[in-house]
Every structure is written in structure tokens, then in C-alpha cells.
Amino acid sequence: MRGNRKFKGPVGRSPTGPLNFLIYGEETLTTPAVHLQNVTKIFPAGRGTAEVIAVNDISMDIPQGEFFTMLGPSGCGKTTTLRMIAGFETPTRGEIFIDGRPVGKTPPNKRPVNTVFQNYALFPHLSVGENVGFGLRLKRVPKEEVRARVREALEMVQLPDVEDRRPNQLSGGQQQRVALARALINEPAVLLLDEPLGALDLKLRKAVQLELKQLQSNLGITFIYVTHDQEEALTMSNRIAVIHGGVIQQAGAPREIYEAPVNRFVADFIGETNFVTGDVETAGAGSGNGGDFIRVRVGENVLMGVAGTGSVIAGQQVTLAIRPEKMNLYPPGRMNVLEHETGLGPGEIARITGWPPGSGEADVRQYLEGEQNTVVVQGKVVEAIYIGTDIRYLVELDRETRLVVRIQNFGERYDTTFAVGDQVLVHWPAENARVLVD
Amino acid sequence: MRLKKMFSPGAIYYWLLAVFLYLPIFLLIIFSFNDSALLRFPLQGFTLQWYRDLRNASELLEAAGNSIVVGVFSSLAATVLGTMAAIAIVRFNFPGRNLFVAVSALPLVIPAVVIGVALLILFRQVFDWDLSLWTVGLGHMVVNIPIVTLIVGARLAGFPDNLEDAAMDLGASYWGAQLRVVLPMSASALLAAFLTAFTTSFDEYAMSVFVVGTESTLPVYMYSLLRFPRRLPLVVAMGGLIMAVSVIVIMFAEWLRTSGERK
Numbered sequence: 149m150r151g152n153r154k155f156k157g158p159v160g161r162s163p164t165g166p167l168n169f170l171i172y173g174e175e176t177l178t179t180p181a182v183h184l185q186n187v188t189k190i191f192p193a194g195r196g197t198a199e200v201i202a203v204n205d206i207s208m209d210i211p212q213g214e215f216f217t218m219l220g221p222s223g224c225g226k227t228t229t230l231r232m233i234a235g236f237e238t239p240t241r242g243e244i245f246i247d248g249r250p251v252g253k254t255p256p257n258k259r260p261v262n263t264v265f266q267n268y269a270l271f272p273h274l275s276v277g278e279n280v281g282f283g284l285r286l287k288r289v290p291k292e293e294v295r296a297r298v299r300e301a302l303e304m305v306q307l308p309d310v311e312d313r314r315p316n317q318l319s320g321g322q323q324q325r326v327a328l329a330r331a332l333i334n335e336p337a338v339l340l341l342d343e344p345l346g347a348l349d350l351k352l353r354k355a356v357q358l359e360l361k362q363l364q365s366n367l368g369i370t371f372i373y374v375t376h377d378q379e380e381a382l383t384m385s386n387r388i389a390v391i392h393g394g395v396i397q398q399a400g401a402p403r404e405i406y407e408a409p410v411n412r413f414v415a416d417f418i419g420e421t422n423f424v425t426g427d428v429e430t431a432g433a434g435s436g437n438g439g440d441f442i443r444v445r446v447g448e449n450v451l452m453g454v455a456g457t458g459s460v461i462a463g464q465q466v467t468l469a470i471r472p473e474k475m476n477l478y479p480p481g482r483m484n485v486l487e488h489e490t491g492l493g494p495g496e497i498a499r500i501t502g503w504p505p506g507s508g509e510a511d512v513r514q515y516l517e518g519e520q521n522t523v524v525v526q527g528k529v530v531e532a533i534y535i536g537t538d539i540r541y542l543v544e545l546d547r548e549t550r551l552v553v554r555i556q557n558f559g560e561r562y563d564t565t566f567a568v569g570d571q572v573l574v575h576w577p578a579e580n581a582r583v584l585v586d
Numbered sequence: 587m588r589l590k591k592m593f594s595p596g597a598i599y600y601w602l603l604a605v606f607l608y609l610p611i612f613l614l615i616i617f618s619f620n621d622s623a624l625l626r627f628p629l630q631g632f633t634l635q636w637y638r639d640l641r642n643a644s645e646l647l648e649a650a651g652n653s654i655v656v657g658v659f660s661s662l663a664a665t666v667l668g669t670m671a672a673i674a675i676v677r678f679n680f681p682g683r684n685l686f687v688a689v690s691a692l693p694l695v696i697p698a699v700v701i702g703v704a705l706l707i708l709f710r711q712v713f714d715w716d717l718s719l720w721t722v723g724l725g726h727m728v729v730n731i732p733i734v735t736l737i738v739g740a741r742l743a744g745f746p747d748n749l750e751d752a753a754m755d756l757g758a759s760y761w762g763a764q765l766r767v768v769l770p771m772s773a774s775a776l777l778a779a780f781l782t783a784f785t786t787s788f789d790e791y792a793m794s795v796f797v798v799g800t801e802s803t804l805p806v807y808m809y810s811l812l813r814f815p816r817r818l819p820l821v822v823a824m825g826g827l828i829m830a831v832s833v834i835v836i837m838f839a840e841w842l843r844t845s846g847e848r849k
Contacts, residue, residue: 192681236751263797269752272745273770282766283756334756519690 179248181338181370182211182233187242189228189394202228202362204394205242210338210372210387215364217373219381221417226374229391230340233372235259247337262331263340267347268323270315276302276326277311283334291379301329304363328360338370345380357383363391376419382406390414412584415469422472422551426451428464428583432485441521442583444468447546449525453581460585467584472554473582477541478512478573480526513573521578529570539565543574588604610621618826623819636823643820649807650824653788656719656803660726661783665776667727668783673768675735676742677750694732701729702796709797717799725797726790730783737782737843741775742768774842781839786831804828 189203203225210216218226231237233244235256238423243250252257262283270279274415280301281294287295302308305325315323324344331339340470341360345353361384375381381388382402389399390413399404409415412423440455444466453468460466516524530550531542538554544553551574555565568573617625621633640646669692674681692700706727709715749771753763769776791805798806804824811821 234751234755236754255759256751257757257759261755263752263755265748265752265755267746267748269746269748271749271752271767271771273767282753286757286762330756 155454159576170281178212181212181214181247182210182372183245183248184208184229184233185243185245187229187232187239189225189232189237190240201394203232203239206391206394206396207242208389208396208399210370212370213368215361215371215373215384215386217375217381217388218391219375219378219388219417221376224391224392225394226376227342230263230342230374232374233341234261234263235339248351260337261340262334262336263342264327264331264344266323266342266344268315268327268344269359270323270326270330272315274315275311276307276313276315276318279315279326280311280330282330287334297333298329301333302326304332305329306359320347321356324356324567326571328363332369334366336369338372341371341373343375345375345377350419353380354383360384382418390417392417408467409582409584412467412469415582415584420472420552421469424451424468424470424549424551425465426468428460428462428466430462440579442466444583447549449545451525451547451581452521452523452578452582454579455583460583464585468581469584470551470581472540472552473538473556475551475553475574475576477543477553477555478516478568478575480512480571480573499515516573516575519577522575523571523581524575527572527574529566529568529572532568541566541572543572545574614822615826615829618819618823620819623816625818625822633747636819637827639820640823640827644815646804646807646811646820646824648805649802652719652801653804656723656726657784657787660787661730661780663723664727664734664783665780668779669738669772669776670688671731671735672739672742673764676739677747688830690735691731694736698729698790698792699796701725702793705793706796717797717807719799719803721797721799722794722803726787729790729793732788732833733783733786735777737779738772738775741772741797743773753849759808774845778839778843781835781842785835787838 155286183391184206187203188201189204191202193199206225206229206434210343222475222524228237234238235251235254235258239252243252246252246260250318270276271282274282277298281298284294284297298311299308302311305328307322307325307329310318310322310326318326324347327344344360345356348356357380359485360371364384373381373384382405385402385403387399388405390397390405392413398410400408405414406418409418409421415421416423422444426444429443429445429450441452441462442455442514444451446468451468453470513524516522526543527543529541531540533540536557538556541553541555543551543553553574616629618634618636619634620629621635622630671686674680675687675690680686702725705721705728706717709717709721709724715721749767750760750763753758753767754760758766789805790803791809794803794811795806803808808824809815
């Protein structure tokens with residue numbers, strides 16, 4: 149799958165991966181499709197409104213052919229940034245380069261970009277065909293050619309035979325495709341998409357996400373996509389910039405953003421995360437296998453995680469972030485243990501919390517602690533919510549500390565469910581938790 | 587059941603109002619066909635005499651012609667200026683915008699008599715112009731601009747402003763976007779505004795009477811005819827004719843306005 153891609157980008161690999169030097173090396177040889185240099189946008193104070201710094205000194209490179217997503221809550225500055233690239237807003241400070249050329253003074257109609265607008269912005273007084281051909285007609289492309297290319301563009305978005313209809317006679321999904329065709333027919337260097345799927349229902353949105361991704365990798369056009377939907381961003385992007393308060397909090401491949409969030413905002417905004425605060429007991433303890441494990445005292449327990457950003461010293465207050473799906477629950481006490489005919493090595497524990505009977509017995513806690521650098525703490529289930537794919541448990545470690553743990557619904561053969569009030573062991577490999585300095 | 591509905595308080599109110607509004611107009615039309623110079627019952631029989639006489643009332647026709655010319659040109663000017671004001675109000679946020687909206691709507695609520703006197707002072711005392719159809723036209727334009735701004739502004743506010751962005755994004759300049767997207771989309775509202783402005787201008791008496799020169803507009807001339815009782819039936823016939831034309835024009839304007847909104 150990766151081999152089919154027409155372009156190379158820092159996708160799906162961590163920046164420390166062995167091949168990354170090569171990929172980044174190649175990347176620097178070409179001009180980025182879009183380059184933002186210290187771009188700031190300030191909306192001046194109006195009557196009854198204070199001055200708003202929508203975008204605060206953002207600098208970034210978007211390589212050619214990348215599916216780049218700006219992700220953040222509403223009002224974070226992502227749409228303003230997109231509108232500045234499109235030319236509808238002028239940066240207060242800083243400069244934007246498209247294909248290496250500064251475009252600060254260039255009006256939108258002279259930029260090699262096209263936009264798919266939120267709610268599509270199709271012209272209601274024109275037919276679908278006239279909508280799609282709008283840009284070409286303005287460029288005085290001969291009529292015959294316009295007609296042919298309109299048909300081609302509509303076929304590309306799988307919408308043949310609607311040329312003569314009015315936009316309001318189409319469904320939301322179809323209108324979205326028309327908007328896409330209307331932009332792509334102009335063969336822009338960069339396609340800007342402003343929450344284009346926001347108005348579609350969930351099923352359709354998921355289908356269109358995959359189509360968009362497919363289309364982008366087939367065409368090789370740089371896509372800059374704005375969304376507040378983290379799942380959408382993770383699904384489609386080569387790279388994501390998480391924006392909050394007009395500032396890029398973190399930029400990287402989806403995996404990087406999800407696995408190694410650099411701060412509390414990113415960890416909280418992308419997916420679901422448990423945050424517990426505590427004091428560093430020993431930094432760097434147990435760094436036997438390369439990781440820099442930090443022991444953090446949280447209430448009555450000592451938990452462990454790896455450093456996020458920055459170094460910590462003993463006694464410092466930190467936040468431990470751990471995702472609900474990266475923990476496991478076990479019943480305390482003696483249990484039958486799975487033998488390693490399943491391919492597990494000695495000392496390894498199946499992710500399944502129940503074990504088939506008749507294969508020996510072990511003390512679960514002892515068994516789990518046998519692993520190096522793992523956290524095993526006792527807790528009590530205070531809430532259990534069945535949500536189909538998973539069961540969400542709220543586990544109380546002590547009076548102040550509660551963790552949400554998601555256990556996949558693995559079926560009934562192995563009884564993996566717990567009831568409210570059950571004593572459980574919460575287990576995670578230390579590297580699953582990240583220590584964030586606030 | 588049905589009887590009960592017809593005599594409910596709401597229905598009675600409705601009928602009283604309808605009679606109050608339309609009986610005079612109905613009487614006007616009846617008398618315009620009445621074979622007598624006196625406007626009184628009993629009716630004297632059917633005649634088209636008064637409508638025939640209209641053809642020879644050259645001053646009356648001239649006044650009607652003046653009204654049409656003044657109406658067309660003052661409404662055209664009001665449509666252009668009012669539309670520009672509407673674009674400014676709906677699309678741009680500028681300092682003093684609220685004040686601008688309030689000021690530009692003011693002619694709607696200022697009594698026409700006041701505007702008439704004010705304009706008379708302006709034209710005569712300040713500019714020292716001779717009163718003519720031009721001064722009447724200017725006055726009508728002033729009254730009509732806010733009407734146009736309201737009608738066109740409502741239409742502009744009704745469609746999303748990212749349509750202009752989209753047009754520019756696809757390669758149109760600002761004026762190109764106005765021409766290719768905003769204008770065609772608000773065309774029916776523009777026409778409706780023009781027609782509404784025209785009928786207002788055609789009717790306008792209270793202000794016109796102050797600024798009219800030697801050439802009269804129709805309402806002003808018709809009122810002056812009342813001093814000659816023998817010519818009264820002529821005024822009535824003219825009234826009937828104007829009524830018929832106005833109804834047609836207003837219905838057309840309304841149809842344009844609503845058909846544009848449904849799109």
C-alpha cells in the first residue's frame with residue numbers, strides 16, 4: 149500500500165525511524181507547496197468586541213503532494229489560516245509562499261489554489277455543469293473543451309448525468325462532489341478544503357473520507373484540509389497540525405500525534421485520555437531497555453510512564469496521560485494461565501483477561517509484575533458501561549484517582565467482564581503512559 | 587358550522603376592513619362608467635364617455651407622461667444607489683455602519699410633507715434652482731432609495747456571502763463576482779425594487795406638490811382638476827385606469843419577489 153503512493157512524505161513513520169533521514173532528505177530538494185513564515189492575523193477590535201489574535205506567528209511547510217490537515221476546535225484559527233492561503237484574508241504580519249512565490253499581495257483570483265467551501269457555496273442560479281465550468285469559462289477556455297472537461301470532472305467524482313440539474317436538486321453528498329469537481333477542474337497546485345464533510349451524515353462522511361483520500365493520492369495534488377473532527381484527520385492525513393489558540397500545538401504524522409502527544413491539549417483533543425497529576429518520585433528509574441521511565445507518585449500508588457517533552461526532576465508536579473485502550477484489567481488472585489502454545493513467550497501475558505482453564509495456575513499479580521517496567525495497581529470498578537465495541541470501566545485507584553479503561557468486546561468464551569464493585573488489577577506497560585509537564 | 591364561521595368576530599372584522607378599504611375604489615370604478623357629470627346616486631346608466639374624453643385631455647395625458655418619465659428615471663437612479671447601499675450594509679463591516687443604516691432608512695419615516703418643504707428650501711434657497719421635473723425626480727429618488735435598499739438588502743442577506751468568495755476563488759475579480767453571481771442572483775429583487783419605487787414615485791403627491799414646477803406630475807395635476815367640477819368625471823376615469831395598471835404592476839413585482847425567494 150505504501151509503495152503505491154506517488155509521492156513521498158513523512159507518513160506513518162516516527163521521525164526517528166531509520167528511513168526517515170532519506171525521506172526528509174528528498175523532501176528538502178523540492179519547494180514546499182505552501183510555506184507559512186511567521187504568519188499572524190489580528191482582527192482589530194470592533195464595537196463591543198475585543199481585538200482577536202486569530203493566528204499567532206505560525207510557521208510551517210506543506211510539502212508537494214501531501215494530504216495536510218489543520219485540526220482544532222472551532223475558533224482555533226484553522227479556518228483563518230486557510231482563508232489566508234486562499235487569499236480571502238491578508239496576514240497582519242508574516243508571509244505566505246505558494247510554490248515558492250510570496251502571495252501576500254495576490255488576490256484570490258490570481259492564486260494557483262482552489263477551495264471547497266463549507267456548505268459547498270454552489271451557485272444556485274447556475275446548473276451543475278455551469279457551476280463546474282465556471283473557472284474554465286473565466287479563463288476563456290473554448291466552449292467545446294469546457295464541455296468535455298466538465299463531463300470528465302463530474303465522472304471523476306462519480307456524478308455523471310447531472311450536468312443540467314440545479315444544485316438544489318441534488319443531495320448533500322452530491323453537492324459536495326460538485327463542489328469538489330468545480331475546484332479540481334482548474335487543476336490547482338493546492339486544493340483547500342474547509343470542513344467539506346461537516347454537513348453530511350456519519351455513514352456518508354466515512355465513505356467520502358476514503359474517496360477523498362483515494363482521489364488525492366491518485367491526483368498527487370496537495371490537499372490542505374480543515375476539520376475539527378479528529379477521527380477524520382487521523383483517517384485521511386499524511387500529516388496533521390493540531391492548532392489551538394492560533395498556535396500549532398503539534399505537527400506530525402497521525403500516529404505520532406496520537407501516540408506521542410506533546411502536551412495536555414493535544415492528548416485531550418485527539419482521542420480520549422486519562423490525566424492524573426502526581427509528583428515525580430524518581431526520574432529515569434528502570435531505564436533498563438532504552439526507555440526513560442519516570443516513576444510518579446499519584447495518591448497512594450506509584451505509577452510509571454515515559455517522558456513526553458522536557459526533562460523532569462524529582463519532586464516536580466507532572467501529569468500522567470494514558471489512553472483508556474492502553475490499559476488492561478485482570479481479576480486479582482489465582483487464575484489459570486494460558487500456556488505459550490499461542491506463540492506467547494515466557495513471561496508474556498495474553499491481552500485477553502480471561503484464560504482457558506486447565507493449563508496451570510499462577511498468581512496474576514506476580515505474573516504481571518514479572519514483566520519489566522510494567523505498572524500493576526489495584527482498583528475497584530465503580531462504573532461499567534456497555535458501548536457495543538467495548539466496555540468502558542471507570543476504575544477507582546484511590547479516593548482522588550479514577551481511570552477510564554476500555555476493554556474490547558471479545559465475545560463470551562473468555563469472560564472478560566467485570567461488575568461494579570469488583571476488585572481488579574489495572575495493568576499497563578510503562579511506555580503506554582506519557583509524563584507531561586504542564 | 588360554516589355559517590358560524592362566517593359570523594365569528596374575526597370574520598366580521600375581516601369583512602368590515604375589506605369593505606372599508608375597497609368600497610371607495612369599487613365606487614370610483616362604478617362612477618367612471620356612470621353617465622352623469624355628477625358623482626351621486628342613483629346611477630344614470632352605463633357610458634364609456636369619460637374614458638373617451640381622456641384621449642383628448644392633452645394636459646392630463648402630458649402630466650401622466652411626466653409622471654412616467656420621472657418615475658422611470660428616479661426609480662432607476664434609486665435602484666442603482668439603493669443597491670450599492672444594500673451591498674455596503676450587508677457585505678461590509680465599516681465604522682459607523684449602524685448609523686449609516688439608520689440614516690439611510692430615515693426617509694421612510696419622515697413625513698413626505700416635511701421632505702417636500704425641506705427640499706424646496708434646499709433647491710430654491712440654497713442652490714437657487716428653478717423647480718422642474720428634475721427637482722421632482724430628485725425628491726422621488728430620495729424617498730425611493732431606502733425602499734430599494736430594504737428590498738435588495740433582504741435578498742442579499744438571504745444568500746451566503748461565500749458565494750462571492752467562491753466566484754473569486756475560481757478566478758473572478760471582485761467586480762466580476764458581482765456581475766456573474768451577485769447580480770444574476772438578485773436580479774428579480776432588483777426588478778421588484780424598481781417597480782415598487784416606480785409606483786411610489788407615480789403616486790407621490792405630498793412632497794411633489796412642493797417641488798413641482800410648471801410641468802406637473804399626474805397626482806398634482808389631478809388634484810388641481812378638482813377645482814373644475816365639470817372635469818371631475820375625467821379624474822375619476824383616470825383614477826380607474828391608474829388603479830388597473832397599478833394592480834397589474836404590483837402583482838408582477840410581488841410575483842418576482844416571491845419567486846426569487848423560493849429558489
